[in-house]
Amino acid sequence: MKANATHPFFPSLSREGTQSRRMWGEFFLIFSACICLFSFTQIAYAQPKQDPGLILSGVSRNDLVGIQSIDNSKSIGRQMDFAGSNLLTLDMRSAISSQVKIDGSVDLWLFTGAYADAIRQTDSSSILPILQTTSAVVIADIRKLYASLYLPLADISVGRQIISFGQGMVFSPIDVFSTVNILDLSLRRSGSDVARVRVPFGDLSGIDAIAKSTSQKDGAAAAIKAYSHAGCFDFSGIGIYQGAQNEAITGVTFKGDLVAGVYGELVEHWHEGGDRFFVGMLGTDYSIENQWFFTAEYMFNERAQINQIPAQLSLLETSIPLTHHHYGFVNARYKINDIMNVSASAIADITAQSGIFTAQYFYNILQNANIILYVQYYPASMNGLLPQNVGTATYGLRIEVAF
Amino acid sequence: MNYIKFLILFFFASSSAFSISPDDILAAMDKNRDYNTVSYEGTMEIHIGGEVRSKTMKVIGVGTEKALVEFTNAQDKGTRYLKINKELWIYFPSEQDVVKISGHMLKEGMMGSDVSYEDALESDGLHKKYNASISGEELLDGHACYVLTLDAIVKDVPYYKRTMWVDKSLFIQWKEEMYAKSGALLKVSHVLEMQKIGSRHFPTKLEMVNMLRKDTKTVFTMADVAFDVKIDKSVFSLQSLQR
Numbered sequence A: 001m002k003a004n005a006t007h008p009f010f011p012s013l014s015r016e017g018t019q020s021r022r023m024w025g026e027f028f029l030i031f032s033a034c035i036c037l038f039s040f041t042q043i044a045y046a047q048p049k050q051d052p053g054l055i056l057s058g059v060s061r062n063d064l065v066g067i068q069s070i071d072n073s074k075s076i077g078r079q080m081d082f083a084g085s086n087l088l089t090l091d092m093r094s095a096i097s098s099q100v101k102i103d104g105s106v107d108l109w110l111f112t113g114a115y116a117d118a119i120r121q122t123d124s125s126s127i128l129p130i131l132q133t134t135s136a137v138v139i140a141d142i143r144k145l146y147a148s149l150y151l152p153l154a155d156i157s158v159g160r161q162i163i164s165f166g167q168g169m170v171f172s173p174i175d176v177f178s179t180v181n182i183l184d185l186s187l188r189r190s191g192s193d194v195a196r197v198r199v200p201f202g203d204l205s206g207i208d209a210i211a212k213s214t215s216q217k218d219g220a221a222a223a224i225k226a227y228s229h230a231g232c233f234d235f236s237g238i239g240i241y242q243g244a245q246n247e248a249i250t251g252v253t254f255k256g257d258l259v260a261g262v263y264g265e266l267v268e269h270w271h272e273g274g275d276r277f278f279v280g281m282l283g284t285d286y287s288i289e290n291q292w293f294f295t296a297e298y299m300f301n302e303r304a305q306i307n308q309i310p311a312q313l314s315l316l317e318t319s320i321p322l323t324h325h326h327y328g329f330v331n332a333r334y335k336i337n338d339i340m341n342v343s344a345s346a347i348a349d350i351t352a353q354s355g356i357f358t359a360q361y362f363y364n365i366l367q368n369a370n371i372i373l374y375v376q377y378y379p380a381s382m383n384g385l386l387p388q389n390v391g392t393a394t395y396g397l398r399i400e401v402a403f
Numbered sequence B: 001m002n003y004i005k006f007l008i009l010f011f012f013a014s015s016s017a018f019s020i021s022p023d024d025i026l027a028a029m030d031k032n033r034d035y036n037t038v039s040y041e042g043t044m045e046i047h048i049g050g051e052v053r054s055k056t057m058k059v060i061g062v063g064t065e066k067a068l069v070e071f072t073n074a075q076d077k078g079t080r081y082l083k084i085n086k087e088l089w090i091y092f093p094s095e096q097d098v099v100k101i102s103g104h105m106l107k108e109g110m111m112g113s114d115v116s117y118e119d120a121l122e123s124d125g126l127h128k129k130y131n132a133s134i135s136g137e138e139l140l141d142g143h144a145c146y147v148l149t150l151d152a153i154v155k156d157v158p159y160y161k162r163t164m165w166v167d168k169s170l171f172i173q174w175k176e177e178m179y180a181k182s183g184a185l186l187k188v189s190h191v192l193e194m195q196k197i198g199s200r201h202f203p204t205k206l207e208m209v210n211m212l213r214k215d216t217k218t219v220f221t222m223a224d225v226a227f228d229v230k231i232d233k234s235v236f237s238l239q240s241l242q243r
Helices: A017-040 A114-121 B002-017 B022-033 B103-107 B117-121
Strands: A053-070 A078-095 A100-113 A128-132 A136-150 A155-161 A192-202 A205-212 A221-230 A233-242 A247-258 A260-271 A276-288 A292-301 A326-337 A340-349 A354-366 A369-378 A391-402 B037-048 B051-062 B066-071 B080-084 B087-092 B097-100 B130-140 B143-152 B161-167 B173-179 B185-197 B200-210 B216-227
Touching: A078 A114, A100 A114, A114 A136, A260 B103, A276 B103, B022 B130, B022 B143, B022 B200, B103 B117, B130 B161, B143 B173, B185 B216
Parallel strands: none
Antiparallel strands: A053 A078, A053 A391, A078 A100, A100 A136, A128 A136, A136 A155, A155 A192, A192 A205, A205 A221, A221 A233, A233 A247, A247 A260, A260 A276, A276 A292, A292 A326, A326 A340, A340 A354, A354 A369, A369 A391, B037 B051, B037 B216, B051 B066, B066 B080, B080 B087, B087 B097, B130 B143, B143 B161, B161 B173, B173 B185, B185 B200, B200 B216
16 A cells, blocks of 8 residues: 555544643643532523433444546556545533533544555654554544533633634634634534633624633634624624734624625734734625535635645644635535435635545435545645645545434 | 396305405414414424435424524434524534525525425514415315415515415414415425414424425424423524534
């Protein structure tokens, strides 16, 4: 097996993986404080939908793929490798009472074939390997684990959570805490270790404040988001400070209807010394006759940093640095019926004329089981989304079972 | 002379047969559906060809303006819908993400069913949007019914014309046909079961058939229906949606 190709099935391992162990001490300290706080706030405030008790659920996601490397510069330029990726996601939700909830989600990955080879070649210090053999690698990732306390005036959550501030499906420049993994077929996000306080002002408005735990690599960060709704638009204003980069970020987001659905994020980055740059994203979605569904996004980054893309991305990287000027995303889905659809999408680095092209067929074959057949193609590019010197086509079969 | 007698007799016979006005019928139907709050556990069976997919959910609502739905079946567990007036937000628990549903998407079948988001979002009384007339009386599955025709008087309606078979004594709508502006039949709904809950007669099992789709139907069943229960109204908020 040859593992020369970078590949889409990057597990959602957070890059903070190594920091997570350091963070646990702080987490449990804060969690204990929350429990103590709760004991002093025995305010009966009915929340009828939070049933006490532990709820376990999950998804098993199994991929079998053939990876074809296409090197047009060689006379025998095609090689097929095989790989397997089995993801078991275990979700846990425990409502201790109507005021306290613990929520968690753990990913267990089993990689075989070319994927296992590629992981063995990456820097394993950033992952939590459970088992490594000559043919397989098993790794774990705590994607979410946080405790929430619901008080009459505010909701407080502490621990690893997914922070989704923006509106973008693929490109979300405001989401610096939980970035979208554009290499993941399901476009999942990674978790972030934060303390979060949400204060409502009304049904559709409020404030969401976040403090990120300090780590040597990322530094401290804090953010505040004020959101509201007017007309048929959701909108928000966001301010973020990232200590490691000594950077302030301000932005606005919106989503609403203008014949088609429209959404966007307008973000300004401010650095010490007056250095600043703009990143913007505009998106739209539309459907025809309840059968055709379209989504498109465009992102502009004022500051291009072409040389900052690493020569070879780690297989376990969860986010690709989008440091070129122009990016685009288009997706078209045709619904054959309510259990079957076909779709095609492209995530393009327009500046580098590179991209990720995906076609898939989805079939909800049983009550809780889906089959997805897909093809992904990455053209050879040393300067695009995936720096690599050969093109790669992946032919995959995914079986998903929810329980 | 005989002609005049016939007209007089016809007039009295007609006025006797339709002694109730269409607006009275709509008002009586609304009375059956009128509640401050409601909660129930729902099951949606989606039939596609020979295959059936089930979705289960818990629903609470305030009037017809606000509703919160939480899906409990394995595939959609924790997914929540928040309806406030004519707008809809979905919470996806795996990504902790709230997405506002775009207006054009509201015609799409809810969770793959024959019930569109628009059907679920319909909140205004029918009398505000339709001009009603009684077009006859029929016996439908043993129930004596008024046949009510509703023609849209405003543009912002999911269906331009509706025909309803309304029980003459219970004021339950046993059957409804929904038409497009072109006259094409879009959907047909049937009430399969009805319960008396308190003083109300309430449909607890309905079937919806989308006539534009081949070989599909959705059967929606409500259990543990309770009206005017105590609900903390702050649950109908974006903040609560993410809890």
